[in-house]
Amino acid sequence: MTERRETGQSKRRKPARKAPAHTSSPSKSTEPADWSEGERIAKYLARAGIASRREIERMIEAGDVVVNGKRLDSPAFKVTGDEHIKVGNKVVSAPEATRLWRYHKPSGLITTTYDPEGRRTVFEELSKSLPRVVTVGRLDLSTEGLLLLTNDGALARALELPKTALVRTYRVRAHGTVTDAKIETLAAGMVVEGVTYAPITATLDRETGANAWLTVSLSEGKKREVRRALEAVDLQVNRLIRISYGPFELGDLKPGAVEEVPTNIMLETVGEHIPFAHQPGTSSRGSARTNPKSRLHRPRGSAKFSRHKGNAPRD
Numbered sequence: 001m002t003e004r005r006e007t008g009q010s011k012r013r014k015p016a017r018k019a020p021a022h023t024s025s026p027s028k029s030t031e032p033a034d035w036s037e038g039e040r041i042a043k044y045l046a047r048a049g050i051a052s053r054r055e056i057e058r059m060i061e062a063g064d065v066v067v068n069g070k071r072l073d074s075p076a077f078k079v080t081g082d083e084h085i086k087v088g089n090k091v092v093s094a095p096e097a098t099r100l101w102r103y104h105k106p107s108g109l110i111t112t113t114y115d116p117e118g119r120r121t122v123f124e125e126l127s128k129s130l131p132r133v134v135t136v137g138r139l140d141l142s143t144e145g146l147l148l149l150t151n152d153g154a155l156a157r158a159l160e161l162p163k164t165a166l167v168r169t170y171r172v173r174a175h176g177t178v179t180d181a182k183i184e185t186l187a188a189g190m191v192v193e194g195v196t197y198a199p200i201t202a203t204l205d206r207e208t209g210a211n212a213w214l215t216v217s218l219s220e221g222k223k224r225e226v227r228r229a230l231e232a233v234d235l236q237v238n239r240l241i242r243i244s245y246g247p248f249e250l251g252d253l254k255p256g257a258v259e260e261v262p263t264n265i266m267l268e269t270v271g272e273h274i275p276f277a278h279q280p281g282t283s284s285r286g287s288a289r290t291n292p293k294s295r296l297h298r299p300r301g302s303a304k305f306s307r308h309k310g311n312a313p314r315d
Helices: 041-047 053-061 153-160 180-188 225-231 263-273
Strands: 065-067 085-087 100-105 144-150 168-175 190-192 195-197 201-208 211-218 236-245 258-260
Touching (some): 041 053, 041 085, 041 153, 053 065, 144 153, 153 263, 168 225, 180 190, 180 201, 190 225, 195 225, 211 225, 225 236
Parallel strands (some): 144 236
Antiparallel strands (some): 065 085, 168 211, 201 211
C-alpha cells in the first residue's frame, strides 16, 4: 500500500498566473537568509493538487519545477504567492483554500491511492468533480462509516495526531460475551502483542444471540486498534462502523455519499489546525450555503454515548 492516501484528480489546473516582473533565482545559492515568510514549495504544490510532497521533491531533483524562469534545484525554497511556477510544461495556479468533506465509506474498499493486489480503492469510487483530496486517517477493507476527506494535507495530519485527541466513535458487532470485567480491562488501557493502547470506552448496547452490539470510543486510532483490543478480551469483531470523528458525525449519510462540511462549521470546529493563509474567505465555495445538512457530533453529559442505545444497525 502507498504511504499516503490521496486522489490523483490533480491534473485540472486554473489558467496561468501572470509572471511577476522580478526574476530572482530560487536555487540554494540565492535563497534569502530570512525564511520566516512563505511556505515550503513541496507543501505549496501539494496543496495545489500537483502530487504528494515526496513526489514533488523527486520532481525537483529531476529538474521538473521552474520558478520565475529558473529551474529549482532544492526543495528548500519558500513560496510567498508572487512567484510564477511551472511543473513540466504546465503553469501552477495558487492552491484552493482548505475544504473538508464527510464520506460514508462502504465495506470492501481500501483507503489508499493504489493497491498492488488490485482491490478497489475509495478514490476510484469518489466523484470526479472533487479536487485532489487526502483522507484523514484510514479505515481498513471491511470497516464502514465516516471517513473525512480534505484538500489540505497539513490539516489531515493535524487531525490524525494523537496529541490532537479527537475522539473516534464506532458501533461494533462482536461475537462473544460482554462482561463488566472486559469493559473495565478496555477502560484501563492494555498492551497487545507489544503495542500499547490507551484507555478505550466501551458500552454494551444490546445482545443478539451469540453477538453483542457495543459503542466504542478512543482517541488514538492505531492500526486495527478496535479489532485488536476487543480480540484481547475474547470479543471477535465481525462488523465495525465508524459513526463519528472528533466533532463530525456520520448521521444519515448514505454509503458512498460525500457531503462538504460548511466553511463556518469547519472553522468553528477545527479552524485552529488550519494556518490562517489556508483559511477560506466568506465567499469560498465551501461556505455555509454549500450544504446546510452537515451534521456535527456534539457530546453531551456522559462520555458513554448512551444516546446511541437502541439504534444499532440491524444484523
